[in-house]
Amino acid sequence: FSSSYIYVPAGTTNSEQGRYSVRTNPYSHNNGFKDCKDHTSASGNMMVVDGACGSNTVAANANFWCQQITIKPNTDYAFSAWLTNVYPNNVSSTLRFSINGVAIGTPAVTSFSTCAWQEFFVVWNSGANTTATICIAEGTGVCQGNDFAVDDISFYELCTASDSVTVTVSDIQNTITSVSDVTCTGTSTGI
Numbered sequence: 001f002s003s004s005y006i007y008v009p010a011g012t013t014n015s016e017q018g019r020y021s022v023r024t025n026p027y028s029h030n031n032g033f034k035d036c037k038d039h040t041s042a043s044g045n046m047m048v049v050d051g052a053c054g055s056n057t058v059a060a061n062a063n064f065w066c067q068q069i070t071i072k073p074n075t076d077y078a079f080s081a082w083l084t085n086v087y088p089n090n091v092s093s094t095l096r097f098s099i100n101g102v103a104i105g106t107p108a109v110t111s112f113s114t115c116a117w118q119e120f121f122v123v124w125n126s127g128a129n130t131t132a133t134i135c136i137a138e139g140t141g142v143c144q145g146n147d148f149a150v151d152d153i154s155f156y157e158l159c160t161a162s163d164s165v166t167v168t169v170s171d172i173q174n175t176i177t178s179v180s181d182v183t184c185t186g187t188s189t190g191i
Contacts, residue, residue, distance in 0.1 A: 003063065007021065008021040013028070015032075016050065024037075030050060039117045046150065047064075049138065049148055051146030053142055061138070061139055062137060068132070074128070075157055076124070077123070077155055078124075079105075079124055080153075081151075083151075085148055086147050087148075090112045091112070095120065096137045100131075105121075107139055117151070
């Protein structure tokens with residue numbers, strides 16, 4: 001991915017806006033942040049972001065995460081990300097999502113509560129596009145408290161699968177039911 005923010009390597013702490021790192025907890029990025037666990041396993045990494053406010057080298061509303069991918073035209077895709085507030089002073093962040101420079105979905109506002117993960121989710125149709133540049137920006141531009149973490153960013157093709165089955169029950173007491181996972185060609189069920 002690319003970022004307009006400045007990367008802070010692991011092992012160093014940050015006290016300036018417009019910086020990000022990838023860590024197992026926000027506290028190791030800035031000791032004013034809460035010690036949240038990642039959304040999925042409580043032991044993995046997350047992107048920790050000290051939101052920019054335009055008073056330093058990163059402009060307010062700058063994209064903190066962008067990635068360009070190849071896509072199929074005229075196809076529905078699901079885009080989701082998990083977000084949480086990491087600053088404990090009743091301030092929230094407003095995250096704006098875009099694809100190819102066009103806003104998608106409603107901006108997501110993190111909870112005032114820290115470490116309370118919430119999901120952003122939207123379905124997007126690719127139209128005639130064959131590439132998608134997916135970006136996320138913090139939109140409040142406030143200088144203190146627009147600090148958050150992002151985890152489990154995913155973008156995947158939606159597909160429909162159907163099948164028909166004939167079931168004949170001869171002895172109801174000895175019937176076994178099984179279910180199989182259905183996936184689209186070239187995709188996986190877990191991200």
